[in-house]
Amino acid sequence: MSAALLDRFPEVDPRDPAAILAAARVAIDGRIVFTTSFGLEDQVITHLIASAGFAIDIATIDTGRLFAETYEVWARTEERYGLRIRSVHPDADGLATLLDAQGVNGFYASVAARKACCETRKVVPLGHMLAGTSAWVTGLRADQSGTRAVVSPWSRDEARNILKVSPLAGWSRAEAVAFADRHDVPRNALHAQGFLSIGCAPCTRAVAPGEPERAGRWWWETEAGGECGLHVGPDGRLVRSRAPAAEEVPA
Numbered sequence: 001m002s003a004a005l006l007d008r009f010p011e012v013d014p015r016d017p018a019a020i021l022a023a024a025r026v027a028i029d030g031r032i033v034f035t036t037s038f039g040l041e042d043q044v045i046t047h048l049i050a051s052a053g054f055a056i057d058i059a060t061i062d063t064g065r066l067f068a069e070t071y072e073v074w075a076r077t078e079e080r081y082g083l084r085i086r087s088v089h090p091d092a093d094g095l096a097t098l099l100d101a102q103g104v105n106g107f108y109a110s111v112a113a114r115k116a117c118c119e120t121r122k123v124v125p126l127g128h129m130l131a132g133t134s135a136w137v138t139g140l141r142a143d144q145s146g147t148r149a150v151v152s153p154w155s156r157d158e159a160r161n162i163l164k165v166s167p168l169a170g171w172s173r174a175e176a177v178a179f180a181d182r183h184d185v186p187r188n189a190l191h192a193q194g195f196l197s198i199g200c201a202p203c204t205r206a207v208a209p210g211e212p213e214r215a216g217r218w219w220w221e222t223e224a225g226g227e228c229g230l231h232v233g234p235d236g237r238l239v240r241s242r243a244p245a246a247e248e249v250p251a
């Protein structure tokens with residue numbers, strides 16, 4: 001993706017997710033993939049893609065440790081929009097090696113063990129999913145956490161050499177909720193139980209009123225920055241998503 005192409009995007013309203021998706025589809029040749037984890041923001045983006053009929057593939061990483069409620073909203077979403085959401089899964093040999101090394105819940109033992117699990121169950125499958133793809137659509141919002149405060153609608157994932165499109169970068173959670181209410185977007189039942197950010201079942205808890213949105217992710221860790229590796233660089237540091245060139249901050 002050339003810098004010249006990135007330069008065209010500032011003409012699009014950064015707070016209009018439908019316009020961002022439309023501009024991405026017009027400007028970018030080749031396959032575009034949206035990865036959903038079936039949380040609120042991702043459901044809004046699925047609604048926008050499906051309703052407008054954008055030629056953007058919707059896919060998910062089935063880590064094998066998802067909540068039952070996530071599988072339920074996955075099925076409900078396919079039914080509502082009449083589509084199939086493609087899934088990728090951890091490699092069987094890689095998973096066996098991981099479990100041999102740390103046991104089935106070994107990710108609680110240390111940050112390194114947790115990152116090894118995320119690597120096997122999420123990062124490697126994501127790499128397979130994005131192989132040969134021109135652009136990656138994500139549900140990141142800038143105000144989800146301090147580490148995501150620099151998320152912008154257009155950026156490059158330098159580690160994967162791919163354009164990253166985050167249509168909801170400029171939205172608040174309240175705006176996403178209002179949109180979902182207005183359009184009757186299918187929602188993960190966990191949100192009503194206090195879960196704001198939804199990931200794997202053993203690594204996600206509900207948050208108390210006033211807690212940061214991502215406080216429920218890997219809550220037992222204090223030093224890792226609450227990220228799983230999908231949005232970090234090859235050296236393990238969080239990748240800022242400010243176009244045109246990614247910068248980094250300590251995780």
Ligand code: SF4
Nearest residue numbers: 107117118121200203
């Ligand atoms: S979130 Fe937890 S269970 Fe899921 S891949 Fe990461 S460490 Fe493993």
